[in-house]
Amino acid sequence: MSAWYPFFRVIARLLTRVLARPAVSGRSNIPRTGPFFLVANHESILDPVLVQGFCPRAVHFFTKSTQFSSSAVFRWFLPRVGAIPARRYRVDPQSVRTALRMLRRGDGVGIYLEGERSWDGALQPFRRGSIRLILGAGAPVVPCSVSGTYRAWPRWSRRRWRSRVFVRYGEPLHFGVHDTRAAREAALDGTSERISSALLSLRDETLAD
Amino acid sequence: MTASGDARATRIGARELCRRIDAHGGPMTRATAPDGTIEYTARAMVSWRIAEDAVWHGGVLRGFSESMGPAGEGAITVDRDTVSVDGGRTGAGRWRHLDIGAVQASSSSLQLSLPGERLVQLRFIADSPRRWETLMRRLIADAWKRAGRGRVIEYQPRIVARP
Numbered sequence: 433m434s435a436w437y438p439f440f441r442v443i444a445r446l447l448t449r450v451l452a453r454p455a456v457s458g459r460s461n462i463p464r465t466g467p468f469f470l471v472a473n474h475e476s477i478l479d480p481v482l483v484q485g486f487c488p489r490a491v492h493f494f495t496k497s498t499q500f501s502s503s504a505v506f507r508w509f510l511p512r513v514g515a516i517p518a519r520r521y522r523v524d525p526q527s528v529r530t531a532l533r534m535l536r537r538g539d540g541v542g543i544y545l546e547g548e549r550s551w552d553g554a555l556q557p558f559r560r561g562s563i564r565l566i567l568g569a570g571a572p573v574v575p576c577s578v579s580g581t582y583r584a585w586p587r588w589s590r591r592r593w594r595s596r597v598f599v600r601y602g603e604p605l606h607f608g609v610h611d612t613r614a615a616r617e618a619a620l621d622g623t624s625e626r627i628s629s630a631l632l633s634l635r636d637e638t639l640a641d
Numbered sequence: 642m643t644a645s646g647d648a649r650a651t652r653i654g655a656r657e658l659c660r661r662i663d664a665h666g667g668p669m670t671r672a673t674a675p676d677g678t679i680e681y682t683a684r685a686m687v688s689w690r691i692a693e694d695a696v697w698h699g700g701v702l703r704g705f706s707e708s709m710g711p712a713g714e715g716a717i718t719v720d721r722d723t724v725s726v727d728g729g730r731t732g733a734g735r736w737r738h739l740d741i742g743a744v745q746a747s748s749s750s751l752q753l754s755l756p757g758e759r760l761v762q763l764r765f766i767a768d769s770p771r772r773w774e775t776l777m778r779r780l781i782a783d784a785w786k787r788a789g790r791g792r793v794i795e796y797q798p799r800i801v802a803r804p
Contacts, residue, residue, distance in 0.1 A: 434699070498747050500696055500706035507706075511698035517706045519693075521743045521754045523798050527704045547797065548746065551771050560795060588771070 433490040433539070436512040444485030448597070452478070452584060456486045458601035458634075463489075467535040467571040468604065473555055473631050474544035476581035482599050483542065483576055484513065492534045493542035494518045494527060494562075520547060528565055535569050545627065553582035555631060558624045567616045567623060570609030575602040575627060577634035598638045602630055680720045681776060683768040685751075686712040687728030690760035709762055717751075717763055717773070719780060724753070726761055738784035745797040746774040753777070754799075 448454050462468070470491050472483045484491055495515035500507050510517075516534075518527040531541045543565075545558035566573055580597035607623055610616045653661075691710040696703045713731035717724065725735040734755070742754030750764045751773045765773065781800065782793040791802035 496747060497704065497706040498709075498752075501694065501708050507696075511696060511703055515703075517696050517704035519705060519707065520745055520747070520797050521752050521760055522758075524704065526702070530701075530703050533701075559797075560801070561798065 433492075433514055434512040437490050437514060440509075440513050441485055441490075444481045448478075448482055448485060452482075452580075452595065452597045454482055454486070454597045454599055456482075456599045458603075459486065459488050461574055461601045461603050462487060462540075463572060463574070463604065465538065467538050467569070468540045469566055469569070469571055469573045470540055470542040470576055470601075471545050471566075471573055471627060471631075472542070472576040472578055473635075474546050474549050475553055475578060476549060476585045476587065478581045478585050478597070479544070479549075479578050482578055482581065482597060486599055487540070487576075487601070489540050490514060491540040491542040492516050492531065494531070494544070496520055496548075497524075516541075523561070531565060532569060535571050541571075545624075549587040550582065551587055553586070555628060558628065560620060560624075563620055563623050563627075564616050567607055567610040567619055570607065572604035572606050573627060574604050575630040575634060576600065577602070577631050577638060579635055579638050600634045600638050602634045605630060678720055680718055682716055682718040683773065684714065684716050684766040685763035685768075686766065687715040687717075687726060687731055688712040688762050688764075689728065689732055690762075707760060712764065714766070719776065721780070722784065724777070724780075726753075726763070728761070738781045739788055739790075741777075741781060741800070743797045743799055744774060744777045744781065746770045751777070 470483065470487060472479060480493060484493060492514040493516065495510055495517060497517040497519045500510055500517050516527050516530045518524050534541050543562050545562050546556040547559040550556055577600045580595045583593060584595035584597055585592045605626060607619065610619055688709040688711065690707045692708040693705045694708055696706055710731060713729040715726065715728040717726050723735055723737055724741065727733040736755055740756050745752050749770055750762045751770045752760060752762050754760055778796050785791065785793050785802055791804045793800055793802045795801040
């Protein structure tokens with residue numbers, strides 16, 4: 433991972449502590465060593481700053497490819513915070529290859545399984561290709577629930593609002609390696625449901641606290 | 642609900658709000674084609690993908706990102722079977738819904754994957770990318786169903802249907 437990563441993580445923590453007073457829990461659920469997937473719900477543009485900023489290990493997150501070409505600043509910045517460009521308008525084998533390479537190195541790979549920010553704050557159906565990647569790689573999956581960011585800065589708003597935000601990392605889920613296409617297809621729906629349930633449970637726990 | 646008019650806010654019910662929206666032409670900009678069928682149209686800034694750039698970091702290829710060409714003011718029009726994009730000087734075309742490869746909203750834009758590896762991006766001038774994404778998905782799902790291709794379950798990175 434880039435030498436810039438720890439620096440930007442400190443900046444992210446400072447900024448969010450000043451702006452949103454985030455409540456973070458479950459960081460001990462991130463594996464101390466070895467590859468893992470970090471999967472989070474996606475409510476707002478603030479989510480990556482929080483999810484990566486407070487994760488104790490560096491994570492390479494899938495990021496929409498259009499973000500890389502949006503400005504020279506992003507083109508410089510995004511690879512240095514571990515972003516993997518993913519073309520969402522076509523099947524993108526290169527992004528999968530990059531993610532698998534990172535996992536083989538023992539790194540964490542982050543995915544917003546919904547594929548895009550929610551328009552209404554509700555959890556959306558997951559992208560099937562991302563679930564296939566999880567099943568093919570077989571690394572443990574750490575669910576991460578982010579709450580309050582939709583209220584703080586929803587997708588449809590140009591304005592940011594004051595709202596308390598919560599980040600909760602859950603216990604790793606293990607699905608094992610599914611090395612045949614048939615095995616992955618058979619496990620697809622069940623895996624989606626388990627991850628979705630885990631994310632919703634974490635959100636419920638946050639609301640109950 | 643609150644509606645503003647004549648420089649003051651008034652409270653109206655959801656039913657009345659729907660009636661007023663219909664009175665203004667429905668929830669989306671609508672027009673009637675010469676044959677009497679309904680079309681939807683909206684003004685947008687239209688741009689087309691002109692290249693794909695490799696993203697390298699630390700000597701490793703991380704992936705690819707697209708470069709979009711300059712945006713030109715134009716319009717998108719859809720009917721039951723086709724979508725037309727007129728990007729003014731940037732280009733134009735008309736495609737069957739059955740030929741569209743993917744539909745997605747990206748930030749405040751709508752992106753359509755078109756035949757021939759083409760990608761068009763529309764930033765709406767006075768309309769919602771969310772509504773257009775929903776409309777396009779509905780039209781594509783209907784077209785696929787009519788063509789016997791099954792029920793569409795995914796619209797990106799490619800359209801996938803189940804029997």
